[in-house]
Amino acid sequence: MGDIINVQNVSLVLFFVGLYGVLSNRNIIKSIIAVNIMDVAAILFLITVNRRPDQIPPIGSQNVAAMADPLPQALMITAIVIGISVTAVSITLFIGLFRRYGTSDWQKIVYRVDRG
Amino acid sequence: MNSYLYSVPLYVPVLLPVVAAAVGYFVQTKVYKHLLIAVQVVQVFLAAILLARVRTAGAILERLGGWQAPVGIELALDEISAPLVLLVTVVFLLLVLFNYRKLYMVNTFQFLLVSLQGVMISLFLTSDVFNVYVLTELTTIIVTVLILFKRGKPALYNGMVYLMFSILAMAFFLLGIGFVYRTFGVLDFAGITERAAALENPRALILPYALMVTAVGMKAGLLPMFGWLPRAHAAPSAPSMVSALLSGLQVKVGIYLFIRLQQMIGLTLDTTGFFLVVGLLTAVSGFLLAICQRDIKLVLAYSTVSQIGLIMIGLTSGSVIGFWGGMLHIVNHALFKALLFLTAGLIAKEYGTRNLDQIRGTFRRMPLVTTAAFLAVLGMTGAPFFNGSISKYLIESGLAGGTRWQAAIYLVNFGTMLVFTRYATVFFGRPAARSGGSSVTDRSTRPVDPWTRVVALVFGAAILGIGLFAGPVMSALFPVESPLELVSGATAAGKAVAFAGTLAAAVTVYLFGVSRLSVLERVREMSVSFNGMAILMSGFLGVVLVFLFATV
Numbered sequence: 001m002g003d004i005i006n007v008q009n010v011s012l013v014l015f016f017v018g019l020y021g022v023l024s025n026r027n028i029i030k031s032i033i034a035v036n037i038m039d040v041a042a043i044l045f046l047i048t049v050n051r052r053p054d055q056i057p058p059i060g061s062q063n064v065a066a067m068a069d070p071l072p073q074a075l076m077i078t079a080i081v082i083g084i085s086v087t088a089v090s091i092t093l094f095i096g097l098f099r100r101y102g103t104s105d106w107q108k109i110v111y112r113v114d115r116g
Numbered sequence: 117m118n119s120y121l122y123s124v125p126l127y128v129p130v131l132l133p134v135v136a137a138a139v140g141y142f143v144q145t146k147v148y149k150h151l152l153i154a155v156q157v158v159q160v161f162l163a164a165i166l167l168a169r170v171r172t173a174g175a176i177l178e179r180l181g182g183w184q185a186p187v188g189i190e191l192a193l194d195e196i197s198a199p200l201v202l203l204v205t206v207v208f209l210l211l212v213l214f215n216y217r218k219l220y221m222v223n224t225f226q227f228l229l230v231s232l233q234g235v236m237i238s239l240f241l242t243s244d245v246f247n248v249y250v251l252t253e254l255t256t257i258i259v260t261v262l263i264l265f266k267r268g269k270p271a272l273y274n275g276m277v278y279l280m281f282s283i284l285a286m287a288f289f290l291l292g293i294g295f296v297y298r299t300f301g302v303l304d305f306a307g308i309t310e311r312a313a314a315l316e317n318p319r320a321l322i323l324p325y326a327l328m329v330t331a332v333g334m335k336a337g338l339l340p341m342f343g344w345l346p347r348a349h350a351a352p353s354a355p356s357m358v359s360a361l362l363s364g365l366q367v368k369v370g371i372y373l374f375i376r377l378q379q380m381i382g383l384t385l386d387t388t389g390f391f392l393v394v395g396l397l398t399a400v401s402g403f404l405l406a407i408c409q410r411d412i413k414l415v416l417a418y419s420t421v422s423q424i425g426l427i428m429i430g431l432t433s434g435s436v437i438g439f440w441g442g443m444l445h446i447v448n449h450a451l452f453k454a455l456l457f458l459t460a461g462l463i464a465k466e467y468g469t470r471n472l473d474q475i476r477g478t479f480r481r482m483p484l485v486t487t488a489a490f491l492a493v494l495g496m497t498g499a500p501f502f503n504g505s506i507s508k509y510l511i512e513s514g515l516a517g518g519t520r521w522q523a524a525i526y527l528v529n530f531g532t533m534l535v536f537t538r539y540a541t542v543f544f545g546r547p548a549a550r551s552g553g554s555s556v557t558d559r560s561t562r563p564v565d566p567w568t569r570v571v572a573l574v575f576g577a578a579i580l581g582i583g584l585f586a587g588p589v590m591s592a593l594f595p596v597e598s599p600l601e602l603v604s605g606a607t608a609a610g611k612a613v614a615f616a617g618t619l620a621a622a623v624t625v626y627l628f629g630v631s632r633l634s635v636l637e638r639v640r641e642m643s644v645s646f647n648g649m650a651i652l653m654s655g656f657l658g659v660v661l662v663f664l665f666a667t668v
Contacts, residue, residue, distance in 0.1 A: 015291055022284060022650045028276070031646060035283050042290035049298045071187065072297060075246050079290060082253045086283050089257055093264075093276045100272060106645040113273045114643045 007048040014041035028094050028104045032087060039083045046072045046079075122169060126178045126191040126241055129162045129201065134234040137227045148223050149216070152230055156209040159233070163202040170198040171595065177243075190304060192243040196443070199593040200372060201240050203447050207364055207454055208233050214458055214571040215357050225265055225355075232258045232361075239369050243305045245293050245328075248373060249286060252335065256282040259366060262358045263351045271353035277646055278348040284650060285334040285341075288657070292327030299324065305380060313383040318668050325381050326660040330653060332377055336370030338428070339398040340652035342421045343644045346405075349420065349457075350413035352470075356461020359413060363420045364454035368446050371427060378432070390663050391432040396524050399425025403531030407538060407630055408639040412460045412470045416453065419496070419535055423449045426528055429521075430511035438514020440596040445507035447593070448582060452492040452504065455575040459489035462568065463542065472538065477547035484569040486543050491576035493540055495583070497533045497619070500612040503582035506590075509611065526618070533622035534630060 018041060021034025049072055056063065058070035094104070101109050136155045140148050170176060175194035182188070193201070212229075215221055232255065239251045256279060264275040297303060299320050300311040312321060334341040348354075349362045378387070402422025409415045427449065430442025462485050463478055464470045478486045491502075498504040508529060515521040582589050590596065630636070644652070 015287075018287075019650075019654065023647060023654060026645075026647060028280075028646075031280060035280065035287060038284070038287040039290065042287055042294055045291060045294040046297060049294060050301070071303075075303075078246075078250060082250060086253060086257065086279070089260065090276070090279050090283065093260070093272055093279060096272045097276055106647060109273055110643050110645045114641070 007051075008045060011041045011044040011048070014044065017041075026105050026107050028097070028106060028109075031106070032090050032094065036083065036087055039079070043076045043079050043083070047076050121165060124162055124165060126166070126176060126193055127180070129159055129166070129205070130234050130238040130241065132162075132234075133159065133230040137230040141223055141227055145221070145223055148226060149221060152226055153209075153212055153216075155230065156205065156212050159205040160202070160209050163198075163205040166193055167198040167202050167593070170195060171592075189247065190243045191238075191241045192305075193241055195595045196375060197240040197372070199443065199447065200368065201237055202593075203368075203450055204233065204236050204240070204365055207361075207450055210571055210575060211357050211360060211454065211458075214568055215355075216567055217565050218355070218357070220266060220355055225262075228258050228262055229361075232262070236365060236369060240372060245296060245303050245305070245308070249289055249293060252289070252369075252373075253283075253286055255366070255369070256286070259348070259362065262361075263348055263354045265358065266353040266355060271351040274347040274351040274353075277649070278344050280646060281334065281344045281649055281653075285331040285653065288327045288653075289331035292324045292331065295324035295327065305376060309380045309383070312381055315384055318384045319665070321381055321384055322661065322664045322668060325377070325385060326657055326664060329374070329377055329387075329660060330657045332370055332373045333394075333656065334370075334653060335367075336374055336428075337367055337398075337421055337424050338656070339394050339401060339425075340656050341649070342398070342402070342424075343649040343652065345421060346414050346417035349417040350411060356413075356457050356464075359417075359461070360454035360457035363417065363457060364450040367420060367424060368450060371424065371431070371446065374428075375431060385664060385668060387660075387664070388432045388434050390660070391428060392521075395425045395428030395432060396528070397425070398422070398428060399528040400531065401425075403528065403535050405639065406535040407531075408636040410472050410640065412464055412472050412475070412539075412542070413457065415472065415535060415539055416456050416460060419532065420449075420453055422528065422532060422535075423453070423496075426508070426511065426525075429525070429528075430507075430514060433511065433514045435514040436596060437510055440590070440594045441507050441510025441512075441514055443594060444510060444590065445504075448495060448503040448507050448579070451575060451582070452495040452579050455488060455492040455572060455579070456496070458568075458575070459485050459492070459572055462572075463489070472542060475542040476545035477543075479543050481547045485572060488569070488572035488576040490540075490543060491579050493536050495579040497536050498529055498615065500615055501580070501583050503579050503586070505611060505615070506583060506586040530618050530622055533619055534626055537619075537622050537626045538630070 015038050018034045018037030018039075021037065022031055025031055025034060050069055054066070055068040056066050058067040058073070097109060098104055101112055103109060133152075133155055136151060140151045143151070166176070170193055175192060178191045180189045180191065208229075235251055235254050235258065239248065239255070242248060242251065260275045260279045263278065264271060293303065296308060299315075300308055302308060302311065315321060330341075334344075337345040345367070349359050351359075354362075378391075381387075399422050402418055402420070402425055406415050406418035406422060409418060423445070427442045427445050430438045430445060433439065433442075463475060463482065466478075466482060467475045469475065478489075495502040495504040498508045508525070512522055512525045515525070
């Protein structure tokens with residue numbers, strides 16, 4: 001049981017929870033949140049790739065063999081920043097959409113866009 | 117001097133536009149414009165040098181920062197990416213020249229535009245999947261802002277859908293990267309290719325591949341995932357230059373990434389049959405939807421989907437000729453679709469409407485622009501002596517499947533002709549009286565800028581030129597012996613007859629069938645919301661997974 005509940009599997013579950021949120025919600029804000037959950041899950045997955053519990057943080061130059069792999073950590077900082085910026089852009093657009101159409105429902109907005 | 121130029125580092129064409137655009141941002145618009153045009157000229161020059169170097173001395177590989185491959189970042193330019201870099205620079209130069217006097221060429225717009233060029237070129241140069249992720253997200257943001265650039269038009273929804281859908285796809289891609297790193301421990305293309313070939317259990321590759329190919333397929337606009345494409349490419353607020361850029365170049369980045377992905381896993385998993393079918397379905401559904409549209413830009417956007425399908429068929433045909441035919445079609449499509457969007461923008465502005473049924477007689481009203489558009493239509497439909505006929509012929513002759521696949525190509529070409537028969541109705545007839553509305557008279561006092569007409573004709577000349585000099589152009593761009601019964605008289609006559617026959621059939625079907633159907637109205641009214649698109653994308657992922665688990 002303890003083998004199944006590890007960070008990798010938890011992050012996979014989280015990813016598909018996020019995907020479910022994207023598929024099932026018509027609310028734009030909820031879609032943005034759900035996509036963010038997917039992003040965070042993917043980041044969590046990458047950070048914990050090939051990680052063992054006895055590893056130490058990759059800081060300094062002593063005891064290199066015991067350190068965790070620094071590459072995914074470095075990459076995921078970039079991914080986190082990207083996630084924040086795209087979220088910021090999408091929320092900005094959402095504010096504009098909400099002002100124009102007065103709703104946060106994808107379906108209603110697409111209806112109003114396509115039929116005047 | 118010569119050898120110094122010859123060894124120009126790869127990061128120059130990436131950094132030059134971005135740095136120039138950022139440094140010059142605060143000068144007057146007039147000066148800035150000329151600065152950036154100069155940058156574009158230099159870019160074309162650099163890209164041509166790099167292509168020549170790749171063709172003579174083989175692929176170029178550069179390490180940034182002095183680190184070795186798995187850790188450091190590498191830039192690479194090879195025979196696939198070099199022609200595409202040249203294509204990007206040439207199309208950008210022509211677009212910037214075309215827009216020389218447009219009012220929306222303010223500093224912010226130009227800054228975004230030119231940075232987008234840098235990012236696009238770096239996507240072609242990068243050889244690391246994580247960089248692909250970063251750069252793709254960057255293009256997504258820039259493109260979103262560009263789509264929404266003209267204020268006051270109701271197009272926020274188009275930008276929003278494009279943005280959200282891209283982010284969603286890139287979340288798939290990121291998880292795919294995670295699996296790749298877990299399986300292989302490297303992220304660069306060469307390392308993955310090497311270790312994927314040595315994998316003892318190919319099934320370990322299925323999940324990362326499916327995730328990544330779904331994301332890349334969304335970027336390229338493959339069958340169930342092209343819902344965003346017409347919305348983004350034909351957004352009412354996007355200047356026609358941006359539409360041209362997106363349809364001509366941006367989609368091709370997705371296709372390029374698909375080629376790279378196939379190279380990486382090609383030795384382990386065989387998905388060519390699958391994507392051949394996906395390509396055909398994309399091509400067919402693209403032209404079926406294009407016929408239904410009434411908006412001049414939407415017709416062009418859906419026709420892009422159809423041509424993407426054709427390119428996919430060529431690239432996955434599994435033969436050398438088919439592959440390079442697909443590559444040539446990427447180049448050709450970039451040229452004629454960019455020209456079509458530009459001229460469509462001019463026509464729509466002149467008539468004050470984007471409704472195909474209300475525009476008539478552009479030949480009389482704007483002869484030069486229409487001539488350019490007509491050249492593009494001829495290229496698009498694969499008329500003899502035009503570039504489209506060459507690439508379509510190469511794709512067709514690269515297909516091994518025999519007559520069934522050739523019939524499929526004919527079907528796609530027939531559909532393209534049907535779409536452009538409808539499109540060409542705007543060229544003929546008699547224009548409505550100019551005094552029809554105040555908006556029309558206002559516009560007609562300001563005739564089309566002669567400058568834009570010249571650039572449009574240059575585009576048209578390029579389309580015809582590639583067709584006439586197909587052999588030399590092919591061997592200059594691509595490492596393939598130009599196959600060349602192309603030039604011989606017998607096949608040319610045969611192709612001309614085939615073209616005329618298909619055209620006659622298309623016109624007949626259009627006049628007596630399509631133009632009278634009421635189904636079109638209903639299809640046009642169909643709209644898929646964001647959730648629908650997401651479901652379709654997950655469905656694509658599911659189908660890829662099922663296909664791979666069943667066959668591997």
